[in-house]
Amino acid sequence: MDLNQIHNVYFVGIGGIGMSALARYFKFIGKNVAGYDKTPTHLTDELKAEGIAIHFEDKVELIGLPFLNKENTLVVVTPAVPKNHLQWNYFLNNGFVVKKRAEVLGIITKDTYCFAVAGTHGKTTTSSILGHVLYEAGLDVTAFLGGIVENYNSNLIGSGKTITVVEADEFDRSFLHLHPNIACITSMDADHLDIYGDAASIEASFREFADKVEDKKHLFVANGLPLEGVTVGVNEGEFAAVNIRIEDGWYVFDVKTPYETVKDIKFGLPGHHNLTNALLAFAMAKTYGVSSEDIMRGLASFKGVRRRFSYQIKKQDFVYIDDYAHHPTEINAVYQAVSELYPDKKVLAIFQPHLFSRTRDFAEGFAKSLSAFENIVLLDIYPARELPIEGITSKWLLEKIENPNKKLVAKSDLIPLLKMSDADVIVTIGAGDIGEMVPEIKKVLDEKN
Template sequence: MNLNQIHNVYFIGIGGIGMSALARYFQYIGKKVVGYDKTPTQLTDELQDIGLEIHFEDNISLIPADFYVENTLVIVTPAVPVSHSEWNYFIEREYNIKKRAEVLGIITKDTYCFAVAGTHGKTTTSSILGHVLYESGVDVTAFLGGIVENYNSNLIGSGKTVTVVEADEFDRSFLHLHPNVSCVTSMDADHLDIYGDAASIEESFREFAAKTSSENLYVIKGLPLEGNTIGVNNDADFSAQNIRIENGFYVFDVKTPTEVVQNVKFGLPGHHNLTNALLAFAMAKSYGVSNEKIIAALASFKGVRRRFSFQIREEKLVYIDDYAHHPTEINAVHQAVRELYPGKKIIAAFQPHLFSRTKDFVDGFAESLSQFDEILLMEIYPARELPMEGVNSTWLLNKIDNPNKKLVSKDELFTAFENSDADVFITIGAGDIGELVKDLKKALHEKN
């Protein structure tokens, strides 16, 4: 497919985090961009603010009349139901319909492509890498799965030479990419509704890893893949050592295969974020970026919206919001917050994401949530799924080994936060709990 012949791009599911990065990109290169989504969100508001046409009704009469078959690309999210009338309109008229990953494959195949894969850490690692390359003067475009605070966007740069992409394992879509350099942050079981079992997920990651040579593959030490290894306080090829915390920042040395780079500064908490920063360090270095430029960019990276995102950071009140939706990610949030706030009372509100994921990892969720001082559990956010018999938040709540737990509605969550004597408040989840953050922040400020 030749993108030069495409004048119009129509998105079904334009409000998805990955889809919206593509929408920004196509608008930037001069295409007319129109899209549908089910409901307005902060993301769709931001897209409309930069001039994109978006509607929230599945109605074929809202498709522009000049979006002809020969000049229009249709990009569809996997979350759209087969009954969707706009999607069927395009299918029946034989429009060029692609998934996001296929389009990323087309855009990146003629560039020097960095691909970041892994069940956790993709968004943060690719955002750090995109920031480091952009700040270092590289001609880069980074397509990201989160809003980077430095740019207030999920698209960094507009370069034509180098691309950074998140390589998403969902429905094996990362196999559409053509990476020159890639990394794997983690290979935990997830998306078992697609893969069936952990062995199938591992096989898919192996297939992805085989797309680059082992010299151009960077992996967390311990993963069953051949490549340059990354780790914290161990004998990995790239290792963070002499780690300390100064004024809320990690300061550490990076041992590489050839040298020790001292006093690297990075502001995101948690050891998982140290490995994310190390992956970006190693990959940027492989492209020839100097140590000095990498160090300066790492120190200025502000983080990604909804990834351990400080909403309130005061001496007597802290509110953090995080996108974690897997037990390993919740453990990482807990480790980071305990390291930053030892001895403080921590209350966590969690909204499970997907019935299938809750069913597959219910014991892991219960164990990870039990570590907080108080747990507020919301109903499961279904996203693309229909309910499953017996799979609900009451079932998960009963497995949490902590007496300070309760099931809450959205309204009850506000009341619980307002009445709590906790020092640190956290909201966790990949569903629409993120839409409550602004109002929760306001309520907590008013309470104090």
């Protein structure tokens, strides 16, 4: 497929974080871009402000005339769209070129030098750090990201033609469409069991992805993963963060590499998981040939990713943090960072579970990770692409949490509860529409404090 022959790109599910990065890319290179999504969000508002036409009703007549020319139109579809979707079926039944997001990423990046970041957690942060480091070092790069990077207020960095940075998404085995020259794997926890069935199938899929990198000196793996590659980790590994300390809220550390030690690197994102993410980006950039000085400058100036341990309020006596964590391992990472930074503060964590199947599959893990917090509030499960599963509810999950300071709250009752709270640190956690509530929560807490 030749993208030069394509004039129009239509997105079914344009509001998704990965889809919107592609929409921005195609708009940037001069294509005519439009799309559909189920509901308006902050992200669709931003895309509309950038001149992309978006509508929220599944009607064929809303597609728009230019996009009905199948000779020069590409249709990009998200896996979250239901099989009976009218617009999707119209395109399929009328001979249009219809591709999944991952296939399109594969096509765009095939003729570039491709950095791919895989893993069940840490993909977005690691690829964002890497994209920022390469861009700040003056390289001709485009980074397609699964989150909004605070430095750019976008999920797209740069407009380079020769180097790409992509998140290699294991959902739906999407990452097997990519052609990586350098890659890393951050983690391989069980997730997406609705797609894979079991942990062994997920591991097999990651091994297949790892095999796409021919030179194993160009494959970087977080310490402890059962894969052949260059190991990276906190205090151990071929690339290791050592002599770690916290100074004025920053991590300061040295990196021991196979050939030198780079001293006094500053990095602002809290939590040991973020140190590993920074280290993976360091190792990949260094191996490509970026100087240690340029990497250090990039790490020090990286401001983070929206909804990844994202400070909404940071005052001496009150803090509000928002995080996208939706898996027990990620919740543990949030807890580790909060407890390291605020050991003597009263913490309230508010969690919205994401997907009925994930809540069922990891119920024991969720209960254990949430029990670590001093005070916990659960919201109802966010269904996303799923129908309810009998017996799987937030009330059921709440009963498994051992901490006595726990309660289930309707979303509509959350704001009144926060007005009454005496917590010093409040954390909202989850990948559902709790993210859309953050501005309102921030406003209420600002007024209160």
